Amino acid sequence: QQQVKQSPQSLIVQKGGISIINCAYENTAFDYFPWYQQFPGKGPALLIAIRPDVSEKKEGRFTISFNKSAKQFSLHIMDSQPGDSATYFCAASGDSNYKLTFGKGTLLTVNP
Amino acid sequence: DGGITQSPKYLFRKEGQNVTLSCEQNLNHDAMYWYRQDPGQGLRLIYYSQIVNDFQKGDIAEGYSVSREKKESFPLTVTSAQKNPTAFYLCASSWGQGAREQYFGPGTRLTVT
Numbered sequence: 001q002q003q004v005k006q007s008p009q010s011l012i013v014q015k016g017g018i019s020i021i022n023c024a025y026e027n028t029a030f031d032y033f034p035w036y037q038q039f040p041g042k043g044p045a046l047l048i049a050i051r052p053d054v055s056e057k058k059e060g061r062f063t064i065s066f067n068k069s070a071k072q073f074s075l076h077i078m079d080s081q082p083g084d085s086a087t088y089f090c091a092a093s094g095d096s097n098y099k100l101t102f103g104k105g106t107l108l109t110v111n112p
Numbered sequence: 113d114g115g116i117t118q119s120p121k122y123l124f125r126k127e128g129q130n131v132t133l134s135c136e137q138n139l140n141h142d143a144m145y146w147y148r149q150d151p152g153q154g155l156r157l158i159y160y161s162q163i164v165n166d167f168q169k170g171d172i173a174e175g176y177s178v179s180r181e182k183k184e185s186f187p188l189t190v191t192s193a194q195k196n197p198t199a200f201y202l203c204a205s206s207w208g209q210g211a212r213e214q215y216f217g218p219g220t221r222l223t224v225t
Contacts, residue, residue: 009152032212036216046213103154
């Protein structure tokens with residue numbers, strides 16, 4: 001049972017454009033929602049994370065929007081750059097063991 | 113430099129052999145995790161440990177075993193019972209005690225033929 005659904009599977013954006021990746025979750029006990037960035041052959045790196053007490057969090061060009069009632073959250077990458085080309089994973093956790101449940105990932109390609 | 117080390121980066125084994133993947137961290141983190149990554153499947157949790165000498169099964173523990181004898185080390189053994197062992201294996205760690213941020217190592221790509 002997939003508890004975090006991520007879309008789209010792949011995304012192509014022109015340089016300078018906005019990249020938007022969406023995730024939906026089912027478990028209402030989730031209360032921590034991170035996004036990870038992974039380059040080929042490397043381990044994922046924590047990009048930005050949000051908790052449900054806020055609806056938006058911004059760090060540089062990266063913004064998480066969170067909709068608790070819809071059980072959805074999204075990553076927006078403003079002014080997308082070719083160096084942003086990577087696979088992005090959303091995740092969620094909420095039980096006392098702090099296990100992360102990951103989405104299946106989105107392969108982002110930013111064309112120059 | 114503080115971080116998580118996984119070795120080797122590439123590992124090749126014949127079917128039927130057990131193989132142990134190394135994970136070491138010098139971040140003084142309490143919790144450590146092992147994930148498996150397959151193309152298009154995201155990351156799936158194999159085992160995790162919140163404290164020395166204690167660990168729990170994740171979502172896909174069958175065919176794997178772990179130990180946590182030291183705080184900084186969490187080796188993963190892929191046994192011959194694992195039906196599809198070829199994958200990219202990722203180790204992660206976190207402070208535990210309510211800290212949710214997990215930090216990943218560079219991964220080990222295991223190929224079994």
